[in-house]
Amino acid sequence: MPALDLTTDVVGLTAALVDIASESLREQEISDVIEAALRPLDHLEIVRDGHTIVARTHLGRPERVVIAGHVDTVPANGNFPSRLEGGVLHGLGSCDMKGGVAIALLLAANVPAPVRDVTYVFYDAEEIAAEFNGLGRVARERPELLAADFAILMEPSDAGVEAGCQGTMRVEIRTAGERAHSARSWMGSNAIHALAPVLATLTTYEPRHVEIDGLVYREGLNAVGITGGVAGNVVPDEAVVTVNYRFAPDRSQDEALAHLNEVFAGFELTVTDTAPGALPGLTRPAAAAFVEAVGAEPRPKFGWTDVAQFTLLGIPAVNYGPGDPVYAHKADEQVPVEHLTRVLATLEKWLSA
Amino acid sequence: MPALDLTTDVVGLTAALVDIASESLREQEISDVIEAALRPLDHLEIVRDGHTIVARTHLGRPERVVIAGHVDTVPANGNFPSRLEGGVLHGLGSCDMKGGVAIALLLAANVPAPVRDVTYVFYDAEEIAAEFNGLGRVARERPELLAADFAILMEPSDAGVEAGCQGTMRVEIRTAGERAHSARSWMGSNAIHALAPVLATLTTYEPRHVEIDGLVYREGLNAVGITGGVAGNVVPDEAVVTVNYRFAPDRSQDEALAHLNEVFAGFELTVTDTAPGALPGLTRPAAAAFVEAVGAEPRPKFGWTDVAQFTLLGIPAVNYGPGDPVYAHKADEQVPVEHLTRVLATLEKWLSA
Numbered sequence: 001m002p003a004l005d006l007t008t009d010v011v012g013l014t015a016a017l018v019d020i021a022s023e024s025l026r027e028q029e030i031s032d033v034i035e036a037a038l039r040p041l042d043h044l045e046i047v048r049d050g051h052t053i054v055a056r057t058h059l060g061r062p063e064r065v066v067i068a069g070h071v072d073t074v075p076a077n078g079n080f081p082s083r084l085e086g087g088v089l090h091g092l093g094s095c096d097m098k099g100g101v102a103i104a105l106l107l108a109a110n111v112p113a114p115v116r117d118v119t120y121v122f123y124d125a126e127e128i129a130a131e132f133n134g135l136g137r138v139a140r141e142r143p144e145l146l147a148a149d150f151a152i153l154m155e156p157s158d159a160g161v162e163a164g165c166q167g168t169m170r171v172e173i174r175t176a177g178e179r180a181h182s183a184r185s186w187m188g189s190n191a192i193h194a195l196a197p198v199l200a201t202l203t204t205y206e207p208r209h210v211e212i213d214g215l216v217y218r219e220g221l222n223a224v225g226i227t228g229g230v231a232g233n234v235v236p237d238e239a240v241v242t243v244n245y246r247f248a249p250d251r252s253q254d255e256a257l258a259h260l261n262e263v264f265a266g267f268e269l270t271v272t273d274t275a276p277g278a279l280p281g282l283t284r285p286a287a288a289a290f291v292e293a294v295g296a297e298p299r300p301k302f303g304w305t306d307v308a309q310f311t312l313l314g315i316p317a318v319n320y321g322p323g324d325p326v327y328a329h330k331a332d333e334q335v336p337v338e339h340l341t342r343v344l345a346t347l348e349k350w351l352s353a
Numbered sequence: 354m355p356a357l358d359l360t361t362d363v364v365g366l367t368a369a370l371v372d373i374a375s376e377s378l379r380e381q382e383i384s385d386v387i388e389a390a391l392r393p394l395d396h397l398e399i400v401r402d403g404h405t406i407v408a409r410t411h412l413g414r415p416e417r418v419v420i421a422g423h424v425d426t427v428p429a430n431g432n433f434p435s436r437l438e439g440g441v442l443h444g445l446g447s448c449d450m451k452g453g454v455a456i457a458l459l460l461a462a463n464v465p466a467p468v469r470d471v472t473y474v475f476y477d478a479e480e481i482a483a484e485f486n487g488l489g490r491v492a493r494e495r496p497e498l499l500a501a502d503f504a505i506l507m508e509p510s511d512a513g514v515e516a517g518c519q520g521t522m523r524v525e526i527r528t529a530g531e532r533a534h535s536a537r538s539w540m541g542s543n544a545i546h547a548l549a550p551v552l553a554t555l556t557t558y559e560p561r562h563v564e565i566d567g568l569v570y571r572e573g574l575n576a577v578g579i580t581g582g583v584a585g586n587v588v589p590d591e592a593v594v595t596v597n598y599r600f601a602p603d604r605s606q607d608e609a610l611a612h613l614n615e616v617f618a619g620f621e622l623t624v625t626d627t628a629p630g631a632l633p634g635l636t637r638p639a640a641a642a643f644v645e646a647v648g649a650e651p652r653p654k655f656g657w658t659d660v661a662q663f664t665l666l667g668i669p670a671v672n673y674g675p676g677d678p679v680y681a682h683k684a685d686e687q688v689p690v691e692h693l694t695r696v697l698a699t700l701e702k703w704l705s706a
Contacts, residue, residue, distance in 0.1 A: 166536060170585055182597045183519060183656035185573035192576035192594070196556045199549035220538035223545035224585050226592060229578030232523055232626065233597065239579060241545070244535045244586065273585065303536035 004037040006109035010102050010340045011089060017071075017098040018082035018091040024072040025132065027051040027124040031071060034122050037105065043112040044120075047145060051124035052134035054145050055108055057117045063286060064117040066151035066310070067347070068135065069101040069321070070126035077331045090334045095323035099335040100154025103322065103344045107351060114351035119148055126306060130275065139309050150286030151310040152347075156323030159339040161294055162301035163287075163318050165308055166217055167277030169245045169256050170224070171269040173198050180235040188235035192228040195239050199223070201263060202243070210248035213282040215300035217248035221263070242272070246302065249277030249311075278308040281316030293350040294320065357390040359462035363455050363693045364442060370424075370451040371435035371444040377425040378485065380404040380477040384424060387475050390458065396465040397473075400498060404477035405487035407498050408461055410470050416639060417470040419504035419663070420700070421488065422454040422674070423479035430684040443687045448676035452688040453507025456675070456697045460704060467704035472501055479659065483628065492662050503639030504663040505700075509676030512692040514647055515654040516640075516671050518661055519570055520630030522598045522609050523577070524622040526551050533588040541588035545581045548592050552576070554616060555596070563601035566635040568653040570601035574616070595625070599655065602630030602664075631661040634669030646703040647673065 004016060022030040031051040038046055044055040051071070073093035082091035089099070101122060108120045123134030130136060138145055155162075175195050180188025207219040221243065228239030243264075247256045253274050260269055281287050282298060291298050301307070301319055310317035322339030357369060375383040384404040391399055397408040404424075426446035435444035442452070454475060461473045476487030483489060491498055528548050533541025560572040574596065581592030596617075600609045606627050613622055634640050635651060644651050654660070654672055663670035675692030 168536070168586075181656060182573060182575050182577055183521070183599050184571075185575045185599070186571065190555075190575055192579050193552060193556045195579075196549070196552035199546060199552055202543075203546045203549045218537075218539065220535060222535050222538045222543055222588050223581070224535055224587060224589060225582030226545050226548075226579050227582075228576070229580075229595065232577050232595065233521075234577060235575050236577065242582065242585065246536050246538070303534060 002033060004033050004105070006037055006105055010106055010344050011084065011337050013106060014089055014094060014099045014102040014335065014340060015082040015084065017102055018093050021080065022072050022093070023075050024125050024128040027072050031122070031124065034071065034105065038108060041109060044108060049138055049142060050134060052138055053122045054138070055120040057114060059113060059117050061115065061117040064119060064148045065286065066119045066121060066146060066148045066315070067104050067107065067154065068121035068123065068151060069097050069104050069154040070123050071101055072124055072127050074127050074329050079331055079333055087337045088334050089337060090332070092333055094335045095156045095333050096328035097155055097321060099323055099340050100321035103340065103347065104154060106344060107347055111348060111351045115353065116351060118351065119146065121146070135306050135309050139313055143313055146313060148315050150284070150290065151307070151315050151317035152290070153305060153307050153317060153319050154321035155305050155319045156321050156325045156328055157319040158324050159322050159343050160296045161291055161298040161318050161320050163215055163280030163282055163298045164212070164249045164278045165301040165303065165305050166219070166249060167247045167251065167253060167256060167275060168304045169247065169253065169260070169274040170242060170272045171260055172240050172242050172272055173264055173267045173269055174238065174240045177235065177237045179230060179237040182233045182235055185235050191236050191239040195241055198241055198264060198267060205263065208248060210250055212248065212250055213280045215280055215298060217300045218302060219248055220246045247277060249279045252276065275304050276308050276312065278311035278317065284316040287316045287318065290318065290350065294346055355386060357386050357458070359390055359458055363459055363697050364437065364690050366459060367442055367447060367452045367455040367688065367693060368435040368437065370455055371446050374429070374433065375425050375446070376428050377478050377481040380425050384475070384477065387424065387458065391461060394462060397461060402491055402495060403487060405491055406475040407491070408473040410467060412466060412470050414468065414470040417472060417501045418639065419472045419474060419499060419501045419668070420457050420460065420507065421474035421476065421504060422450050422457050422507040423476050424454055425477055425480050427480050427682050432684050432686055440690045441687050442690060443685070445686055447688045448509045448686050449681035450508055450674060452676055452693050453674035456693065456700065457507060459697060460700055464701060464704045468706065469704060471704065472499065474499070488659050488662050492666055496666055499666060501668055503637070503643060504668050504670035505643070506658060506660050506670060506672050507674035508658050508672045509674050509678045509681055510672040511677050512675050512696050513649045514644055514651040514671050514673050516566070516568055516633030516635050516651045517602045517631045518654040518656065518658050519572070519602060520600045520604065520606060520609060520628060521657045522600065522606065522613070522627040523595060523625045524613055525593050525595050525625055526617055526620045526622055527591065527593045530588065530590045532583060532590040535586045535588055538588050544589050544592040548594055551594055551617060551620060558616065561601060563603055565601070565603055566633045568633055568651060570653045571655060572601055573599040600630060602632045605629065628657050629661050629665065631664035631670065637669040640669045640671065643671065643703065647699055
């Protein structure tokens with residue numbers, strides 16, 4: 001097992017993490033080396049839960065913050081191992097999100113007496129179905145480990161603060177018809193044709209723009225899949241369109257579904273997947289202080305992230321990490337060195353002052 | 354190899370044919386027994402082409418008719434072998450179309466001196482892609498074998514005369530868009546949504562009713578397949594709907610395509626499959642005489658059948674055979690004994706008077 005050197009610089013540490021393969025559900029090795037690197041640090045209490053490592057200071061500070069990152073990646077795509085070139089570190093997970101993990105590890109090692117107590121969380125299985133998510137498992141089974149006043153999720157956010165996140169809901173809209181030979185189509189009823197009003201609704205739908213804490217969330221309602229047909233000479237008796245609704249965090253999942261039922265009145269909707277949004281919570285003192293320390297205008301987060309896990313625990317949370325999220329899951333995944341050093345410096349300062 | 358007994362009754366002969374498995378491309382055995390049964394008959398000239406058997410009288414009659422049937426079936430569906438019950442013969446191919454084949458074999462054997470010269474055609478591979486069709490192969494390669502004034506295709510037609518057939522054309526209508534994460538859908542363009550006008554057109558389209566030779570053909574325009582979608586969180590960049598147009602035989606394939614291009618103006622259409630219609634040709638003397646002999650009002654044929662092969666050769670053709678076509682390709686495939694005996698008697702009389 002290779003050892004992690006927490007006295008190295010952030011670029012070298014990120015590269016070392018990238019070079020440890022850790023596709024989802026194969027986090028054993030990376031979690032082992034992270035645990036081994038943190039165990040010797042006397043100022044941290046270490047708890048391991050599966051392949052999730054929780055490391056906490058206990059300094060009796062009036063405020064506690066969570067700094068969290070997932071250690072797994074999507075499958076490699078010709079982008080393993082790392083490669084440093086012209087101020088940019090390339091490689092699988094460099095952006096999503098081993099740069100953030102490297103920063104959190106350096107803070108854990110090199111800021112032994114932060115002005116806020118810190119709970120570092122390095123968790124597994126974020127890139128796959130929600131049931132496997134290590135942060136979700138700890139939140140459900142050992143929520144006391146995550147107790148805090150504020151949480152920073154180090155997902156790539158272009159080194160800016162992205163607040164809250166939108167909820168997501170996928171529904172299947174299914175139409176029924178009656179089969180017939182297409183040469184005698186008047187004997188049947190065409191389920192694909194019956195989807196026409198659904199597509200018409202989608203093309204004319206005007207998504208909301210919702211302002212919360214000064215941030216404007218843009219909703220979206222999109223068909224993401226459509227299927228139907230029995231054979232080339234048969235009037236089909238079933239067709240299904242899958243619609244993905246991304247909703248601003250002022251709406252609960254129940255409210256989102258009620259809205260969809262209203263928009264697609266007369267059709268039968270089946271929810272196949274949903275996750276709640278997260279309010280930005282920027283008016284909470286801990287969050288406001290953080291935003292001020294970073295000194296950048298916060299932006300709304302449109303995609304769903306694990307900040308919603310903290311929201312469900314009543315903890316305001318933001319995304320703040322190095323890397324442009326457009327490179328996440330891409331063959332040319334990369335993170336700028338400047339992001340790594342700036343985000344590290346900002347957090348070091350915030351934890352020290 | 355079992356032998357066929359052409360002195361048996363039509364029900365027994367149909368049952369014997371049903372009991373010889375002959376799924377498409379596996380016609381060797383059934384074609385062998387048919388050839389063996391016909392070879393000893395001195396009044397017939399036998400030509401074999403692959404698994405297609407052509408048997409012709411050469412009596413110098415002023416008129417020649419083709420009587421044709423395919424010997425293959427769709428795959429078995431728990432309906433093999435045959436079973437006679439309450440005046441109905443059940444089993445794979447009983448309706449489509451070994452009842453018709455049995456009648457043709459009995460005519461060939463038992464009407465040695467018909468008043469019209471007859472060309473019997475027993476052909477292979479009708480139930481699969483057109484390229485394998487034995488009748489089509491002979492029509493292309495040895496059209497002289499099919500030369501005639503009139504043709505009867507013994508496909509199930511409820512023991513009535515079905516004239517002509519409609520053409521068929523399948524087109525793919527493909528829309529393009531631009532991929533984006535569904536959480537930032539305004540960055541992309543949704544190809545499924547772009548199909549909305551196509552489905553709207555299909556729901557409001559009014560198919561023609563076309564009268565030819567006193568028969569009314571009903572056209573149809575139907576989506577028979579639809580597909581699109583990349584992933585549950587991606588705005589899709591491509592979607593395709595497959596449309597099947599069944600067109601009356603007053604339209605050529607070119608005219609049918611021109612019509613579709615007009616109906617779906619602004620969309621790109623790709624023809625994936627097409628077959629021409631066949632005019633009923635009931636005003637031709639041979640056809641008119643046949644219809645009068647059968648004594649039943651002819652009906653238009655909506656589905657495509659091999660009568661179109663004869664139309665391409667300039668030979669008027671009708672469907673006339675035992676069995677209700679709704680039982681074709683069904684697990685409960687069946688043919689009424691009354692159809693078998695009536696169609697046989699009618700043709701015997703027509704060939705004898």
